[in-house]
Amino acid sequence: MKVVYVAGKYRDSKGEYYVMQNIREAEKIALFIWAHGGVAVCPLMNTRFFGGVLPDETWLNGALELVRRCDALYRMENAHMSEGAKTEIRLAKTLGMPVLEGFAPLRNYICTRVRHE
Secondary structure, eight states: EEEEEOOOOOOOOTTTHHHHHHEEEEHHHHHHHHHOEEEEEEEEHHHHOOBBOOHEEEEEEEHHHHTTTSSSEEEEEEGGGGGHHHHHHHHHHHHOEEEESSHHHHHHHHHHHOOOO
């Protein structure tokens, strides 16, 4: 099974309702990954509403460690609005990891079998 990290915007200056909308969008993507035979790593869901409990650096360092352990990264449409997501995407690219956008490329990536020699 391919492990795919979901990178996107968490915070929203307009309020908590919009934070929840960002989380709901990440949930849809994570469910899509699971439904197509992959494993979703989705920190927006994993650390929802933990903001302010520990320094932001804690969450970003943990997220970057999760990226390192994945096979690919899915870039949510709102990722360009998040410094954390942009950092995650840069790391994925540095590691030579596929950075996917859109459901068709995501499905194709998950469903492509890896040949073991």
